[in-house]
Amino acid sequence: MVQFSNWDILRNLIFAAEWTIVLSLIAFVGGGLVGGCLLVARLWRGGWVNHVFNGYVQLFQGTPLLMQLFLSYFGLRLLGVEVSVWVSASLALTLYTSAFLAEIWRGCVAAIPKGQWEASTSLALSFGEQLRHVILPQALRIAIPPTVGFLVQVIKGTALASVIGFVELTRAGNMIANVTYKPFTVFAFVGLMYFVICYPISLYARYLERKTHVARR
Amino acid sequence: MSLAAETAPVAPIVEIAGLRKSYGTNEVLKGIDLKVAPGEVVAIIGKSGSGKSTLLRCINGLEEFQDGSLTVDGKPLLTDSPGAMRELRQRVGMIFQSFNLFPHLTVGRNVMLAPTLVKKRGKAEAEAQAKALLERVGLADKFDAMPDQLSGGQQQRVAIARALAMEPAVLLCDEITSALDPELVGEVLRVVERLATEGMTLLMVTHEMAFARKVSSRVVFMHLGRVHEIGPPSEIFGNPQTPELKQFLSSIHE
Amino acid sequence: MNAQLDFLAVLSDWPMLLVGVGWTLALTAMAMAIGLVVAVACGWVRNEGPAWLAAPVAAYVEVIRNTPFIVQLFFVFFGLPSLGIRLSPTFASVLAMTLNLGAYGAEIVRAGLLSTPKGQIEAAQSLALTRFQVFTRVVLPPALKRVWPALVSQIVIVMLGSAVCGQIATEELSYAANVIAAESFRTFEAYIVATVIYLLLAISLRRALNWAGPRFIFGR
Numbered sequence: 001m002v003q004f005s006n007w008d009i010l011r012n013l014i015f016a017a018e019w020t021i022v023l024s025l026i027a028f029v030g031g032g033l034v035g036g037c038l039l040v041a042r043l044w045r046g047g048w049v050n051h052v053f054n055g056y057v058q059l060f061q062g063t064p065l066l067m068q069l070f071l072s073y074f075g076l077r078l079l080g081v082e083v084s085v086w087v088s089a090s091l092a093l094t095l096y097t098s099a100f101l102a103e104i105w106r107g108c109v110a111a112i113p114k115g116q117w118e119a120s121t122s123l124a125l126s127f128g129e130q131l132r133h134v135i136l137p138q139a140l141r142i143a144i145p146p147t148v149g150f151l152v153q154v155i156k157g158t159a160l161a162s163v164i165g166f167v168e169l170t171r172a173g174n175m176i177a178n179v180t181y182k183p184f185t186v187f188a189f190v191g192l193m194y195f196v197i198c199y200p201i202s203l204y205a206r207y208l209e210r211k212t213h214v215a216r217r
Numbered sequence: 218m219s220l221a222a223e224t225a226p227v228a229p230i231v232e233i234a235g236l237r238k239s240y241g242t243n244e245v246l247k248g249i250d251l252k253v254a255p256g257e258v259v260a261i262i263g264k265s266g267s268g269k270s271t272l273l274r275c276i277n278g279l280e281e282f283q284d285g286s287l288t289v290d291g292k293p294l295l296t297d298s299p300g301a302m303r304e305l306r307q308r309v310g311m312i313f314q315s316f317n318l319f320p321h322l323t324v325g326r327n328v329m330l331a332p333t334l335v336k337k338r339g340k341a342e343a344e345a346q347a348k349a350l351l352e353r354v355g356l357a358d359k360f361d362a363m364p365d366q367l368s369g370g371q372q373q374r375v376a377i378a379r380a381l382a383m384e385p386a387v388l389l390c391d392e393i394t395s396a397l398d399p400e401l402v403g404e405v406l407r408v409v410e411r412l413a414t415e416g417m418t419l420l421m422v423t424h425e426m427a428f429a430r431k432v433s434s435r436v437v438f439m440h441l442g443r444v445h446e447i448g449p450p451s452e453i454f455g456n457p458q459t460p461e462l463k464q465f466l467s468s469i470h471e
Numbered sequence: 472m473n474a475q476l477d478f479l480a481v482l483s484d485w486p487m488l489l490v491g492v493g494w495t496l497a498l499t500a501m502a503m504a505i506g507l508v509v510a511v512a513c514g515w516v517r518n519e520g521p522a523w524l525a526a527p528v529a530a531y532v533e534v535i536r537n538t539p540f541i542v543q544l545f546f547v548f549f550g551l552p553s554l555g556i557r558l559s560p561t562f563a564s565v566l567a568m569t570l571n572l573g574a575y576g577a578e579i580v581r582a583g584l585l586s587t588p589k590g591q592i593e594a595a596q597s598l599a600l601t602r603f604q605v606f607t608r609v610v611l612p613p614a615l616k617r618v619w620p621a622l623v624s625q626i627v628i629v630m631l632g633s634a635v636c637g638q639i640a641t642e643e644l645s646y647a648a649n650v651i652a653a654e655s656f657r658t659f660e661a662y663i664v665a666t667v668i669y670l671l672l673a674i675s676l677r678r679a680l681n682w683a684g685p686r687f688i689f690g691r
């Protein structure tokens with residue numbers, strides 16, 4: 001048996017953390033795009049789109065992310081597409097992220113007074129112009145802190161991709177723990193690495209939140 | 218003057234016939250008929266909840282109505298056609314009780330936004346126009362200020378300039394001084410009065426009875442979703458016909 | 472490729488699913504019972520507790536909030552035995568869920584405590600109540616009431632998160648789905664059924680807690 005020093009463990013975990021970060025970014029960017037489109041569709045059409053939107057959010061917020069990953073993994077295979085675990089994990093995490101971001105952003109847009117819509121409507125602005133020049137610039141300001149805060153949830157969420165075999169930080173931790181017989185050290189390190197990635201983002205989100213609060217007063 | 222307006226050969230700029238509007242089962246407008254000639258100043262008075270705001274909001278399509286017809290400049294209101302609505306809204310400006318300036322844009326940009334986007338005006342031209350309009354409402358020096366640096370009266374005057382920038386044929390004013398401290402009401406009313414004397418067509422909901430009496434060519438008294446009484450201000454204020462109007466006026470004069 | 476879905480094969484194993492649901496709810500109930508106490512205690516410490524306690528509590532809260540639940544679970548279940556602390560899967564699950572809920576709940580409770588009007592505390596003090604009485608009788612109940620919806624959301628999140636506990640062979644709902652999937656070869660259907668059950672559980676749990684909170688947990 002090979003002897004693993006703590007440094008060996010840490011080095012291997014750092015390599016694996018790269019994939020945690022890549023997967024997080026895919027989910028965050030993809031989820032942002034899908035969530036943004038959902039929200040725009042809802043703002044544009046209302047009516048039945050509202051129900052679809054609410055159902056979508058409810059579905060992804062009301063079921064375990066782990067189940068979403070399983071369904072993505074086995075569902076894609078059932079469809080006959082033999083895809084890599086990259087695709088399954090990215091798909092599930094993107095949809096999961098999109099539901100949460102769409103809901104967060106919906107709240108931010110709802111916080112913009114109705115009068116802003118009415119004033120821009122009465123000035124003959126089209127829906128797209130209203131969104132681009134009046135609503136989004138204002139909504140964006142309040143949306144940034146919770147959005148950054150949600151990035152932490154996404155990063156932690158990627159840990160579940162380990163269960164369907166995606167090798168990232170947690171999966172690497174499992175594998176290393178199995179060969180080193182040092183589960184305590186390994187999982188402490190794994191936790192530490194997540195903390196090192198997430199904590200600064202949490203602090204930054206909190207800082208942004210305080211800043212927007214002060215600015216709005 | 219009002220009689221002249223009724224019989225004048227000029228086409229009405231706003232023509233409302235049999236307008237009905239409900240929220241759910243609550244009928245708020247129960248058949249409104251009203252013609253407004255170009256250059257007329259119509260004051261709309263009445264108790265809170267009588268449907269004054271709803272009527273104004275129907276005229277520029279912020280609310281859809283269920284029955285009746287509404288034309289502006291001879292063109293019917295087609296709420297299901299966004300293109301037609303944009304055309305119409307370029308002819309109808311609206312000023313709100315709560316100003317509704319865009320807080321993230323400077324005063325100048327507030328005024329320039331719609332002309333540059335909708336009328337595709339060049340930046341220099343839009344800027345010159347915005348400066349002229351701000352000058353007209355007495356705020357030439359506030360071009361680069363942010364809305365939250367202004368008093369309520371100043372904000373409302375910017376809102377007027379912003380609406381005028383689209384060169385509307387009709388201006389709708391919904392209680393535009395109600396959110397203001399008493400000492401700021403005058404500066405806004407003076408701007409409106411000047412617009413009236415310059416020939417702008419105005420439909421204004423107001424609680425400033427002295428102002429309505431002085432500036433308007435006709436007064437509409439709304440009650441329970443209907444035009445209950447209509448006539449020149451001297452008649453409406455000096456010789457009210459219905460008990461409802463009498464009661465309303467006496468409740469104001471308290 | 473077999474595109475025909477067969478849910479009956481999965482649903483016929485309903486006793487197994489039922490046991491899974493039972494365990495999921497039991498884990499959640501235990502985590503909730505202890506986790507809320509932890510949350511209140513930590514929320515209090517962070518607000519007005521002694522500094523020597525506030526620092527470690529803050530560290531606990533931040534560590535939990537900035538690491539994934541699955542890692543916390545693995546640490547408890549696989550890591551702690553190295554220290555001679557050997558826990559059953561069920562116990563490890565409850566412990567991890569409790570720690571998790573305690574940390575998130577602490578922040579929620581703290582926000583609720585912070586929004587207590589000063590006058591209420593002063594009024595209570597002027598009635599010669601002890602510090603403990605002021606907290607438990609005057610400050611805490613209305614604070615909990617204010618933040619109850621947020622706490623309910625967090626409890627639902629912990630319930631959904633407990634799906635991970637199947638990974639250490641805790642026999643909750645997702646574990647039942649794993650077993651049924653393996654036995655029936657109806658993997659996709661098994662997880663669909665489990666997911667639908669989770670959704671129903673989430674909706675009913677939220678309803679039930681929103682209903683029960685004002686009646687049993689903080690009075691009126």
Ligand SMILES: Nc1ncnc2c1ncn2[C@@H]1O[C@H](COP(=O)(O)OP(=O)(O)O)[C@@H](O)[C@H]1O
Pocket residue numbers: 240245263264265266267268269270271272
């Ligand atoms: N968005 C709305 N939804 C439901 N009812 C409304 C809405 N807006 C106004 N109403 C109702 O319509 C009636 C007329 O309102 P409004 O036109 O604002 O009256 P006014 O401006 O004369 O005070 C009121 O009874 C009010 O409750």
Ligand SMILES: [Mg+2]
Pocket residue numbers: 269270271392
């Ligand atoms: Mg009104």
